[in-house]
Amino acid sequence: MLAIQNVSYAYTKGKSILKNINFNVKQGEYVALLGESGCGKSTLLEIIYGLMDLKEGTIFYGDKKLLGPKFNIIPGHPFMKYLAQDFSLMPFTTAAENVGEFLSNIYKEKKQARVKELLEVVDMSDFANTKVKNLSGGQKQRVAIARVLAKEPKILLLDEPFSHIDNFRKNNLRRRLFTYLKAQKISCIVATHDSTDALSFADTIHIIRNTNIIASGTPKEIYETPNSVYVASFFNEVNEIPYKLLNIQKKGTAVLYPEQLKIVEKSDLKATVLNSYFKGSFYLIEVKFHQQQIIIASHKEHTKGTLLNISL
Numbered sequence: 001m002l003a004i005q006n007v008s009y010a011y012t013k014g015k016s017i018l019k020n021i022n023f024n025v026k027q028g029e030y031v032a033l034l035g036e037s038g039c040g041k042s043t044l045l046e047i048i049y050g051l052m053d054l055k056e057g058t059i060f061y062g063d064k065k066l067l068g069p070k071f072n073i074i075p076g077h078p079f080m081k082y083l084a085q086d087f088s089l090m091p092f093t094t095a096a097e098n099v100g101e102f103l104s105n106i107y108k109e110k111k112q113a114r115v116k117e118l119l120e121v122v123d124m125s126d127f128a129n130t131k132v133k134n135l136s137g138g139q140k141q142r143v144a145i146a147r148v149l150a151k152e153p154k155i156l157l158l159d160e161p162f163s164h165i166d167n168f169r170k171n172n173l174r175r176r177l178f179t180y181l182k183a184q185k186i187s188c189i190v191a192t193h194d195s196t197d198a199l200s201f202a203d204t205i206h207i208i209r210n211t212n213i214i215a216s217g218t219p220k221e222i223y224e225t226p227n228s229v230y231v232a233s234f235f236n237e238v239n240e241i242p243y244k245l246l247n248i249q250k251k252g253t254a255v256l257y258p259e260q261l262k263i264v265e266k267s268d269l270k271a272t273v274l275n276s277y278f279k280g281s282f283y284l285i286e287v288k289f290h291q292q293q294i295i296i297a298s299h300k301e302h303t304k305g306t307l308l309n310i311s312l
């Protein structure tokens with residue numbers, strides 16, 4: 001449906017932000033772009049939306065080549081909506097008016113029903129008649145999400161869509177929004193730092209580093225077989241332990257999440273407890289293993305100085 005082919009970009013000559021980016025997005029697919037701050041996620045969304053002219057690379061929507069502002073008087077495309085980090089709302093009108101701004105006034109009842117439906121998706125029905133300037137940051141963000149959905153885009157580009165929303169609401173909102181998008185077969189590309197956005201909901205994750213996509217796959221593939229510490233560290237704490245310290249006859253270093261190390265009754269591998277951190281349903285135990293500090297998940301707390309037997 002959407003094909004991003006060999007896209008490269010530099011704001012200033014000789015300083016590449018993105019190099020040879022390639023990926024496809026199918027109808028109804030949710031693609032997450034994950035990467036550290038400044039790696040070019042927003043730039044890529046802006047390019048896809050048509051806010052920048054490309055010197056290298058092409059973007060196709062089906063057979064149609066998408067062009068930048070040089071060729072489009074009004075940048076952007078009718079089938080695609082982009083939610084930037086600044087929301088772009090009208091502060092002096094109500095949440096409902098913002099959501100309905102681009103909907104036709106000819107069919108008033110239809111418009112009202114659509115606005116109501118979308119405010120329900122983002123759990124903002126109670127604030128329908130509140131002026132946007134009187135809403136909190138998170139509430140504004142929810143109105144902005146409803147607004148980009150109003151005209152039933154085929155593709156949605158979301159830049160850190162839940163960054164202002166507290167955890168209590170975030171999980172609920174994510175479930176509602178992504179269920180809605182799947183049901184409507186709306187494709188979406190989300191730029192995020194938040195691993196939950198990606199792990200729990202995305203169909204495909206692309207991880208960007210130093211101008212390139214360095215890992216792509218389903219959330220399960222990327223989580224279970226990360227190709228580097230950078231990739232793994234988006235999802236969890238990570239330990240890098242030389243194989244020889246784990247008594248494994250292999251060159252190199254193992255990349256292990258805390259839950260991949262176990263505390264057992266007996267083992268040749270000994271570690272001394274430095275700290276226990278309560279994480280709600282489990283503890284993270286920081287231990288000294290040889291000269292290294294590593295982190296192990298445990299269902300119970302361990303007191304400082306305890307000698308633990310550990311294994312893989």
Ligand SMILES: Nc1ncnc2c1ncn2[C@@H]1O[C@H](COP(=O)(O)OP(=O)(O)OP(=O)(O)O)[C@@H](O)[C@H]1O
Pocket residue numbers: 011012017035036037038039040041042043044191
């Ligand atoms: N208009 C611009 N002119 C020049 N450089 C820019 C411009 N916009 C962004 N940059 C630079 O391009 C790089 C990528 O920025 P971008 O906003 O795409 O990153 P990001 O991954 O979305 O970051 P974040 O997660 O912090 O939002 C950064 O080094 C940034 O300083």
